[in-house]
Amino acid sequence: MKAPKRNAVQQAGFLLGMYGQFLKIYLKTLVEYRADTLIAIVAGIIAQGSTLAFLTVIFSRIPALAGWDFYELVFLFGLAAAGRALNQTFLNAPFLITGYIRYGKLDMMMVRPVGVLFQSIGYGQELNGVGQLCTGLVIMVYSALKLDMTWSYGQVGFAILALLCSALIQFAILLTISVLTFWVHEVRSLIFPVTWLYDFARYPLQIFHPVLRGLLTYVFPYAIGSFYPAAYLLHHERYEWALWGVPLVTLAVLGVALWIWSLGLRRYAGVAG
Template sequence: MRIVRLYFRLLGAHLRALLEYEADFWILAAATVLLQVINIAFLAALFAKVPDLNGWTFWAVVMMFGLVSFAEGFGSFFFEGLWRLAWQINTGELDYFMVRPYPVVLQASSADIGINGLSNIVMGGSMIGVALAHLSVAWSPWRVLSGVFLLASAVVIKVAINLATNSVSFWLESSIPVFALAVHQAGDLARFPLSIYPLALKAVLGFVLPFAFISFFPVAFLLEEGSAPWIGLLTPLVALYCLTTAFSIFRRGLRRYESAGT
């Protein structure tokens, strides 16, 4: 509990610093909301021309968009510091973290806060709620509980992938997380049904970089759609695997960290 309390105190310090510039806060929040509105407008224009995407309706895809946005928002708001890891390694700033009595990975992840993440959480949650209101889901206590676990697992998968890909910076010399940014962009493919992609891309999004477990498989399970909706129940196991792998990569990278050399 002490570790959790300190983590939120660190985030709170960054949040207070950001709120000193209120105009920046509102502009960034508005820009994030506008981006999500543009995404929905794009989907509406797409489905105005086609009745479905390989059997998936407009509201099912909206829910996938919402899950991706919610997971990205959660990761940005609470773990934005991971995107500074390459800079911290390159400049030797990580030295300060290593001599403090607090886990290095948590210091790194709480080194910044993404205000845009808050907008993504709100917009993503809104898209999920509106989509569920338009979809026929056979709700039961078990399905409600499963939905909560799937949403939490989707967030863990997204954060774990961010940690793993940013930890690759220990093996690179750039102060910009190029690899992590490229993987992050690939994650946008998870906004659409996995079934529309070729087999090779399905394998990448389903197993190598399991972005499909953030959106497609949980939605398939809740709606009982697709050829194997039960795969969605594996989402918590995938989340555990991703988190374990991410921590392993980070620890290996930290052991080879050589400071800035000055």
């Protein structure tokens, strides 16, 4: 049975509807496994709370860190935590691709009338990200209130865009690493250290060595989706370029990742190949 022909608008509507079905299944999972959901939320709160406790101890000794006061740092941490949790909850596919290839599931996905990557994203929602997402958003709101930040519609829109860009940048970086599975047999030893690099993006870049700042900005640009958006919202007169730079870099990084994915998928010859 051939898939029906659709124009671009119809195809977009079809994919949105299908992703809605994936989300519906995910939400049913959260409701069905209430204990697991509760544990994930509590674990997220504890994980973020431990870092906040660490920051509180640091700021009990020093009044500011690289020119950032306590609540500014908390705001940066909240934005970075929410962006990471958004990625983990909805864009966890890069961690699954190796398994799909090894156990032949990719072969089955390739004969379906929707893209393999789309299916991987649909199947990849992660329960453990829910608690961290909720906690990160609460931390952002709390610190913004303490900072007495004034929010225009444009700033609210940019904050939402920044969270989406953060999630997409992480997805693109990790997808690029996971695509190496099409050429080599084991990439998990690489993908996890690259994931852990994101932890540095929760802090002001000024406290790090220039080499690490360059790594987080130009090689693995996690800072583009965390530090710079937070810096723009707190000090937009010094980081005006972030208003256009963050979405532009996100599109560029995502475009490169999708191109490399297409190369790897064309090379794939099946589980027995």
